[in-house]
Amino acid sequence: MKEDIKSNIDLAAGRKKAELVLKNGKIINVFSHEIIEGDIAIDKGKIVGIGEYEGEEEIDLEGKYISPGLIDGHVHIESSMVSPPQFARTVLPTGTTTIIADPHEIANVCGLEGIRYMIDSSENLPMNIFFMLPSCVPATSFENSGAVLDAKKLEKLIHNDKVLGLGELMDYPSVINGDKGVIEKIKIAGDKLIDGHGPDIEGKDLNAYAMAGVRTEHECSTVEEMINRLRLGMYILIRQGSAARNLETLIRAINKENLRRCLFCTDDRHPEDILNKGHIDNNVRLAIKNGLDPISAIKMGSINAAECYGLKEIGAIAPGYNADLLILDDLDKFNVVEVYKDGKIVARDKRALFDVVSPDNSKVVDTINIGDINKEDLEIKLDNDIVNVMRLLPHSLVTEKVVRKVGTENGLFKHHRSLDILKIAVVERHKATGNIGLGLVENFKLKNGAIASTIAHDSHNLIVIGDNDKDMLLAIKEVSSIGGGIAICSEGKVLNSVSLPIAGLMSDMSMEDVDDKLSHMLEIAYNKLHVNRDIDPFMTLSFLALPVIPEIKVTDMGLFDVTKFDFTDIVIND
Structure with a gap:
């Protein structure tokens, strides 16, 4: 340890050459709130000096800005x-x-x-x-x-x-x-x-x-x-x-x-x-x-x-700090052209310069455990046609609790094509308890299909929304079969799905590949199922089970009135 201290002092004093010197940079000093022109000397992943230095390796930054890592x-x-x-x-x-x-x-x-x-x-x-x-x-x-x-x-x-x-x-x-x-x-x-x-x-x-x-x-x-x-x-x-x-x-x-x-x-x-x-x-x-x-x-x-x-x-950026540094070609636009981590370059021109290995995920996969679900499990029994409905607001996670008159048939909720009111279900998916919470949603505007997901904050049960039970059941089955994720179904067919096998939340695919999948699914949701374009259907769906955001949500235990912080009935009986 004492040898390291002596060596670092010699490096900082310029008596020894540092492993790496970034020369001719505009150094952003977060302590003095100024920009200092000079070199940064780096050794064993640490910054050892700022000023004018010589190094075993020298890189001329030609006046580019140097920022601490974010x-x-x-x-x-x-x-x-x-x-x-x-x-x-x-x-x-x-x-x-x-x-x-x-x-x-x-x-x-x-x-x-x-x-x-x-x-x-x-x-x-x-x-x-x-x-x-x-x-x-x-x-x-x-x-x-x-x-x-x-x-x-x-x-x-x-x-x-x-x-x-x-x-x-x-x-x-x-x-x-x-x-x-x-x-x-x-x-x-x-x-x-x-x-x-x-x-x-x-x-x-x-x-x-x-x-x-x-x-x-x-x-x-x-x-x-x-x-x-x-x-x-x-x-x-x-x-x-x-x-x-x-x-x-x-x-x-x-x-x-x-x-x-x-x-x-x-x-x-x-x-x-x-x-x-x-x-x-x-x-x-x-x-x-x-x-x-x-x-x-x-x-x-x-x-x-x-x-x-x-x-x-x-x-x-100071002596003794880790050399986590960003090279910028424009300060106001904050355009990052290179990234150093512990004195080693790890990214250039928005591309990573390192490979990643998929970690062992054996203990966080196979997390979908729901048992058999049939059409009767999704039925909403109604004593009358006046009900509480969850109304979505554009660009918001908040929902409104509204009262609506809906269609019924044989004492059950029946979707009416002229009414923008859809069925939603939250299926407990961790321990096969059989719990299924049901509700009704307005302003999602989905037609002729269903969307299901195992991203349902915060307990991440399986959530599904649709205008018919057949597609809802198919979407549930598809999400379960792929080990968790998101699925879109219509007319008895799976139109697309993305597998998120790590806890039903994450994939080992690259983010680009996941985004490509989601982008195609989003196009299907908007263009084929005619989902409301003022909402992100997947993100909106994921928050409809979170019982801490007003006004009304649904969990696997039932319809929940957040303002009263208690469960409520779908049917309004006065």
């Missing part, structure tokens, strides 16, 4: 629908060199084995992948998940070097009310960070939430929410995902006083958006476009996140 402060890898190695292969070329992942999607299906799979499959990748342990599995008691993670189980992984703390505390009522089970989870986190998820909390309840140890929030959608949390010492993760996009609203509240308490995240970002728009580099570009100066935007994408999560050797 950090995603909160992301669910599962939302990309690919395994961690394929995710790294795709996002590293965009400039993201570190992520803090919350694997609560796969944990809801596979429990601790799912988390271990994510940790193990993240090894030996040229990317820092850290984890927050899922705190709410299941998210509520109003659905059946594949696992239940209490404090005793979480304690088995809390001391893992890759685990930084406790993931988003979505069950904030239990936190505020001091629920014993939640308190035990908070205790096992110890001095590690606790992520928040409490968009509706205010006043004394917000104080109580912060007092419990919550230090971050990524669910702010208004400036007022953001400022209230900043005042209590929380870090704000400004999100730009596929479904929730808060950056353009919240960036207006950034000033020099609060800048260092704000960072970026994607939360949930789907293949199409990653491939076409980027990752955290997209957040940086949008922030600049909306008036933030480039160095401030880069701080939010690097050092701020590192400091928030206690990562002391990344996020900046």
